[in-house]
Amino acid sequence: MTEARKPLVFATYPDLADKRVVITGGGTGIGAAIVEAFVKQGAQVVFLDIQDEASQALAASLAGEKHAPKYIRCDLTNLDAVTAVFAQIEKEQGATQILVNNAANDNRHNVEDVTAKYWDDSLAVNLRHQFFCAQAVAPGMKAAGGGVILNFGSISWHLALGNLTLYMTAKAAIEGLTRGLARDLGADGIRVNCIVPGQIQTARQMALWYSPEQEAQILSAQCLPERVLPEDVAALTLFLASDNAGRCSGRDYFVDAGWYGS
Template sequence: MTAAARKPVVYATYPDLAGKRVVITGGGTGIGAAIVDAFVKQGAHVVFLDIQDEASKALEQSLAGAQCPPRYIRCDLTELESVGAVFQQIERELGPVEVLVNNAANDNRHQVEDVTAKYWDDSLAVNLRHQFFCAQAVAPGMKAAGGGVILNFGSISWHLALGKLSLYMTAKAAIEGLTRGLARDLGADGIRVNCIIPGSIKTPRQMALWHSPEDEAAILAAQCLHERVEPDDVAALTLFLASGNAARCSGRDYFVDAGWYGS
């Protein structure tokens, strides 16, 4: 089975996103880069965090001619002191964050017998821990402003029990619980918290490392829609959930996976 011809995504325009202060983690490549591009096209003031300098600087340069060009700040999200310092810098220089997109993650494969205590800690640090502490960092500014939006990124992987991803799936399952907890705890202050759950997304990393032609065929066969999901599909959902059109959406999971129910 081969994918159907791709139709370009034309983003809806959300006037209330223009001028919003948006922070996107892991924004230098893949899904994150598409989200950066999408918010820039809405006229938002975008700051994106990453550690992949070359790709991030190239993305920043490619959007330098936009009405509101994005800004790249290098930040290792596993170093919590750096996380706190970066968010203080953003608030000091731009003002309180109005939309946080917790996108950063690393889906390295592993065998159960190879996992050490350090590997466990490192995996949860890069895939789970920073989502809470980034949310914690922006919450006071959002409360003072009377509201805000936090979008956490989960994964279809644990819903399908994919192989060689036990720690990644542990983190991604926890993010759905984290989303519900934050939505409850912050909702009284007008802060909406939701979880976006991508399916198999056609990014350069995924295609280079994990997806053989056989994998591609199996994924398409298992999806209700026989089209690959691409980063801009995820970005389109992210824009909606960040906008006022989703004003009564909180504490929920939103899938963009072409109806992938496994093999």
């Protein structure tokens, strides 16, 4: 493994300043890095989560920026709550211009333990809300002549990882969802892409799933033997949200250090 790199310096995208951005699952991990990255670009950020303590701390840490981010508690598996929160956001700050569908839960499970309820709950937290959040913002984007929707997939199903069948089912479907939305909304100037993170070094991943031996195995399977960090995903997210990616739609963009399995 190479030496630890210097802190990432983000490119500046002037067109992101003052943009109205909604980020789901923004309180921790990758989502928190994305929230911070957009706020530092001068965007007006609202982020949704159910982890109150971490989310409130994140919002407080960025309160001195040009536009302080706003945290709204929202259970994305409750579609009535989703409808209400997007109506609230539009009323308070105007139509959403950039939607980042990041929220997910990669809990492990054995095939024999899956019940119908577990199936429904897993698809609700990992797939269903991405469509309905996109549906909620689409009218405002159409009226404005365009917008950006960024869905989050996962490397997991490309590698056929173990004990993640339902999570991988949802994440595979998100790539199809992205293509469908890109086609259906493209005539109105709305770009839709899918970001596919590799194994990202977040506090949750490190605490719950990985031993030093597993870490070494992942690094040896990557083309670049360096851990991918949340800010790497945030950097790609900024680019795809910006006008620099103005002709990018309906595609999957990987940030995984070239991980091809173990």
